[in-house]
Amino acid sequence: MNWTDTLVKFCGEYNIPIEYLADVLSDPKVVPMIRGKAFEFSVAATLSKILNPNEWKVDKPIVNSQLGLHDTDVRVTHLQSQKVLTVECKLAKNGSYRRIPSNKLSSGYVNQVSVKCMRSRTLGTEMVEKLAPKLGVSEKVLAVHNDQYLPSNFDVVITSIGNAFYKTNSQTKEFEWNPTLQAIKFLQTINSNSIELKDFAFSCMYIAKSNDIAINHSTGVVCTRKKCDNPTNCGFIPNYPIILFEDGNKVPLLRWVSIEDSESLLTTLII
Structure with a gap:
């Protein structure tokens, strides 16, 4: 079946009036979940184009989410070694682009984008008790970081920076492309292909190893949790x-490196 036949069949199976499907999907409560899930398929498709098919296999597992257990968004298998790498797909935080001063750089300014990287469900007391021994942390520590990931949850994170230039309209509640003049200048700088900025922003993806963005002495990332007893080395991945x-x-x-350079980064995890 083509995608239109599949869509009609889907609506029939779940009793969804197809004439109202667009209204259902555009509901402010529904859009974030759909966009996050859609991004997983975009990442899988992009990696399939970039990685050598003779060396790598990319697939998108379809699994039922279980509370407390981390689902794999995208799998990448190194064919020779049969080592499986797990990919977490996270969009940038809405409206998070900033151009801020930096005394450490010659230019004096840096452009910053925040990635929304946290659990969709906060762990409750019962789940903390069950998961803490499996994760190798105390219940007290996991309770403090109950919506944060550990690097062991996945191997790499891939993000699209598009959301960083969108804001929610306070009146219509709709998600709108609304970059500042500084943001436009930044996107023009990194847009090597000179394609339309809105399309470019969402196609512009970056990848990082989970260990490289975790809170520890080597990365220099610091925990902002007030109750964290080890803010420079707690080991968790910050929410943003x-x-x-x-x-x-x-x-x-x-x-972070461009997704176009993902093969080199992934190869370092096989060695």
Whole structure:
């Protein structure tokens, strides 16, 4: 079946009036979940085009979510070693683009995008008790970080920066493309293909190893949880990892690399 026949069949099976499907999907409560799930398929399709098919297999597992257990968004298998790498797909935080001063760089400014990287469900007391021994942390520590991931939950994170230039209209509640003049200048700088900025922003993806964005001494990432007893080395991934670009530079400063360079990064996890 083509996609239209599949859509008609889906609506019939779940008793969804097809004439109202667009209204259902555009509901502000529904859109974020749909967009997050759709991004997983976009990542799988993009990796399939970039990675050498003679060396890598990319697939999108369809699984039923279970509370407390982490689902795999995308799998990448290295064919020779049969090692499986797990990919977490996370969109940028809405409206998170900032151009901020930095005393450490020659330009004096950096462009910042925050990635929304947290559990969709906060762990309750019962789940904390069950998961803490499996994750190798105390119940007290997991309770403090009950919506955060550990690097062991997945191997890499892939994000699209598009959301960073969108804002929710306070009156219509609709999600709107609304970049500032500074944001437009930044996107023009990193847009090597000169395609329309809105399309470019969503197709612009970056990848990072989970260990490289975790809170520890080597990364220099600091925990902001007030009750965290080890804010420089607790080991969790912050809710909003940051991607930084020096003014005028197309390449991120630390940890993150363009998805076009994902094969090199993934290869380091096989060795």
